[in-house]
């Protein structure tokens with residue numbers, strides 16, 4: 001057995017920065033990554049053998065917790081029959097049906113391997129369908145590492161303060177328009193100027209990549225109205241929110257139906273899966289029905305399909321309202337514990353995700369999110385981690401709970417928070 005320190009040194013020799021996704025580096029919280037060797041329920045175990053309560057959950061996919069028996073059984077059963085065929089398999093139909101039944105805006109799905117692929121292809125379809133080129137996105141929203149969508153992006157781009165994105169030619173982003181989140185007037189202004197050119201408005205219907213930012217419902221309903229009126233496709237990137245804020249996603253939670261939906265994370269049950277969903281007319285733009293090219297050697301992988309379908313079937317029977325209430329109570333207690341030392345702390349919470357922002361002002365968009373005191377968050381993170389509470393290693397990410405988190409887990413985390421000094 002090696003410890004994380006040695007492994008990190010080795011990793012930095014082999015992999016840029018020692019990680020295969022930047023935020024894992026824990027740089028913004030002044031720590032080194034922990035190597036994880038195992039997970040069960042709400043817990044993970046590091047290579048050093050430390051058992052920790054996990055509030056990252058692989059960045060959102062594991063709403064049932066780690067190594068859920070039903071999910072593992074389904075994956076194992078599929079794996080025993082072979083790992084990949086590159087041909088249709090019934091698992092694809094099961095997962096597609098579950099997604100279509102759950103989400104109001106989805107009549108057909110194309111299954112892909114990641115959230116990035118989903119948003120990339122959703123935009124391609126929207127452009128082809130409308131015959132327009134421009135895309136409107138929002139500051140602090142993240143849609144994967146798609147060239148045209150990295151402008152003013154959240155997640156690691158925000159966390160690591162990466163200015164713009166070298167390697168993305170200006171020509172690639174010349175059709176990307178950007179508005180502040182939660183600001184319908186800004187959207188109206190942009191449409192007044194570019195209306196006839198905008199193929200799609202893409203957004204996280206609850207932002208999760210600048211920390212959690214819950215939209216005003218009117219923001220979503222206004223986007224719906226504008227897009228319908230202007231002939232633009234409304235794309236909800238539900239890679240985080242799908243099957244998390246509600247089984248019916250943010251579109252079910254808020255009662256606003258998009259034209260296209262991007263999915264990922266939870267629908268793979270911990271395996272690499274993404275999906276684009278939408279109404280039949282636009283989905284049939286994809287080859288071989290239509291001429292919009294989109295493909296994947298491992299898309300619809302039978303093991304991933306089985307794990308995803310088992311995850312959604314299990315989630316269908318879960319009490320989301322109860323988890324939402326327990327999460328809110330837990331997060332509110334954390335806020336109350338921290339405030340006397342840290343000064344005012346803002347809590348943004350919905351479903352089973354939340355973020356604490358160390359700032360006196362409400363956080364409603366990227367500008368207000370950036371006012372958070374990331375140094376205070378870093379100190380909080382490190383002291384919680386010393387006490388075996390594994391939080392998101394960046395303030396601009398969500399903290400997640402799962403159906404596997406018991407009241408005792410949450411109480412243990414609160415006890416740890418009481419010992420933190422900021």
Ligand SMILES: *Cc1c(COP(=O)(O)O)cnc(C)c1O
Nearest residue numbers: 114115116142143144239240264
């Ligand atoms: C994680 C995420 C993505 C990217 O998904 P990957 O599977 O990492 O490519 C896209 N959109 C949102 C909202 C995400 O949170």
